[in-house]
Amino acid sequence: MKVLLVDDHPLILTALKAMIENLVPGVVVNAVSSAKEARFTLRVQQDHDLMLLDLQLGDANGFELLTDVRRTDPELSVVVLSSSDRASDVIQAIDLGAMGFLPKRMTTEDLADALRLVMAGGIYVPTMTVNPMRDADEPPPAPVAAHATGGAGNGDSLPSFEELGVTPRQADVLMLLLQGKSNKDIARRLGLSVETIKDHVQAVLRALGVSSRTQAVLAVGQMTQQRRGRN
Structure with missing residues (x-):
């Protein structure tokens, strides 16, 4: 490295x-x-x-x-x-x-x-309150690295999809969302329609209790820290 x-x-x-x-x-x-x-x-x-x-x-x-x-x-x-x-x-x-x-x-x-x-490829942010700031349809932030192991986490990676409260397919969407991919890019990679991806993104944001992609990164980062603290 x-x-x-x-x-x-x-x-x-x-x-x-x-x-x-x-x-x-x-x-x-x-x-x-x-x-x-x-x-x-x-x-x-x-x-x-x-x-x-x-x-x-x-x-x-x-x-x-x-x-x-x-x-x-x-x-x-x-x-x-x-x-x-x-x-x-x-x-x-x-x-x-x-x-x-x-x-x-x-x-x-x-x-x-x-x-x-x-x-190790994980996300770290200091503990803070995530407040709604933008529309969920905002353009994605630039790519952010994250572990993606079929939706499941390991000791130093993101929480599993069960911990995140999303389905396996929504976890796939979340991994690509964290990498800064647009809805169109995610749809092409997963072989789904853009409208279906929009629905999945909205479901992911609801599960995380946030309203934007940036807030999703912050929320997942904090969940990762909490998960590591329990291990």
Whole structure:
């Protein structure tokens, strides 16, 4: 696995690099301290699996860099690191395509657990209340990585469809929804009509108690944390 770590604080950069290398044997961590370095690294090394991005960079706004990366490299998974844990920042990051949001104020143990989760392909967001914000028919956010194992979860993946309260087919739709696929793309992949997919999406959102795709990502992330806490 290859990780790009972007943080303009030297001590945090060094500490996070060491933590990640200890968590996953054989992982390669490229640590850079600016948006300029991050863009250059991604341009010359196009085989990164995960980007850990600080929002407060000296030469750029982290949200701007996140937007650029999702546009130029949509297959790269991005997780935001921030000293903020405001709900508005979490929602904006997820809405822009981040697959997780890790507050820096987390304890070392909790941060390590969160890093293990996202490096295994799961979704991590801090505990927060998910309120209706948008229409359920809104365009999907940029792709968000998620484990999909036939609708069933494992120790570090998403909850099973039984835990989510959806049918196996709705779980298939949810996995593709979390990856940022449009209703048309989901319909083509599953061999169903767009109208049928719309019905499934509405059923998934009702089961999760949310009203938009972004909120679905947040809700599933929090359910994943709760599930891991019980294991």
